[in-house]
Amino acid sequence: MRAIKKINNNVAICLDSNNKELIAFGKGIGFSQMPYEILDLSIISMTFYRIDNRFYKLIEEIPENVFEVAALIVHKAQIILKCSLNPNLVVGLADHINFAMIRMKKYKKMKMVFSYDIEQLYPKETELGRYAVKLIREKLFVSLPESEITSIAMHLVNAEEENEPITDGTDTEVLISEVVDKIEEFFSLTIDRSDFNYNRFAMHLRYYLKRIKEKKQFMDDNVIIVQAMKEKNPKVYECASMIGNYIDKKLQEESTEDELLYLMIHINRIINNRAIED
Template sequence: MKAIKKINNNVAICVDDNNKELIAFGKGIGFPSMPYQITDLGSISMTFYRMDKSYYKLLEEIPEEVFEVSALIVKRAQNTLDCRLNPNLLPGLADHINFALIRLKKFKKMKMLFSYDVEQLYPAETELGRYAVNLIQKKLLVKLPESEITNIAMHFVNAEEENINDSSKWDVELLIDGITNEIEKWFGVSIDRKGFNYNRFVMHLRYSLKRIEEKKQFEDDNGKLFEIMKEESPEIYKCSLKISSIIGDKLQEQITQDEILYLMIHISRILKNNTAN
């Protein structure tokens, strides 16, 4: 196996003997000058194949300890769930956990509740979410709110490949493209749709659309935070209202205030990180 690019000190992009690209974890494998041949395969602790290359830059931005904890959680899911998981689960989950840690500091007042409906519908995934929250507390010394059990559980539900290509009454890709067009038009920007920031936005948007379609919207007591963001970012608020209206019309659902708040946070994030002007 050849290591071709460093992600961090313990993670590298590699090519196996069949010339297939993968993400490999192993103590110190990111230290040597790249490329180099890994002769001791016993030093490799975990491997992940078929990951979309557009997520590679995202992996470099996620703190090493967060990425490694996320990999352990994904490995547990692979050994627990009786199905194939989307290979992009790892970067998606790592980004979610990293954002949850940031949100805990920045939006301390934001409350999202543990969903007993999700627990009833997806008991195995919920148990993995509980394992993840406990592991994060043990490894990173941060106690995430109980709602993160639900949020992380839904990442596993979304990653189960039999659900991903499920033909739906509506075209998800077309809706996401329309939402992106609306953001570009509203703020006079051009969003780099091949960049990892856009992929991150789409990932969170898919999660939101799934919640809305399955009637599991966020509906908590975040009124104060909503009013603060509305006052601080009036254009983001107005744009979020327009997009919520588009989604609501398409899915024939009334979008909750908390879902609008969630959308505002992610629109703010993609605008802040967008590099294509």
């Protein structure tokens, strides 16, 4: 195995004996000078194939210890769920955990609700969510709220397929593009569509559309949280409501308040990201 690029001290991009690219985890794997022609396989603890290279920059931005915990969670999920998982799950989950930790520090009083509906529908994924929250507490010394069990479970549910979710093929991508156009127009800004932040937002929208089409929307009692975010970020609430109504009309469905909450969180995130220029 050959290491071709360091991501951090314990993660590197490698090529296997068939010249297939993979992400390799191992203590000190990144200390060697790159490219490193012969890699000591004994130091590799986990490997992940087919991670979209659009997310390599995101991997570099996520704290090393957070990424390692996400990798352990995904490894456990592969054993328990025994099904194909989206190869980008480890990146998306690491990004979510990092964001959840930051969000908790900024909104200490905000408590999202644990979903008993999700627990009934997806018991294995919920148990993995509990394992993840426990692991985060032990490894990262952060006690995430119980609601994160649900959020992590849904990341796993969404990843239980070979590719990213597709609802109506090209129509879905057109709808996502239209949504981003509306956000740009509403806030008078430009979103860099080649950046990983756009791809992260687009992925959320694909899952959002998938849940609506399959009638599996989030349906918990987070009305108080929606109201709190509305008061704190009225423009974001107005934009999210506009986007939700637009999607509802397109799909002839009705988004729940909880979906609106998640849409607000993601819109707020993308408009405050460095990848966006006024």
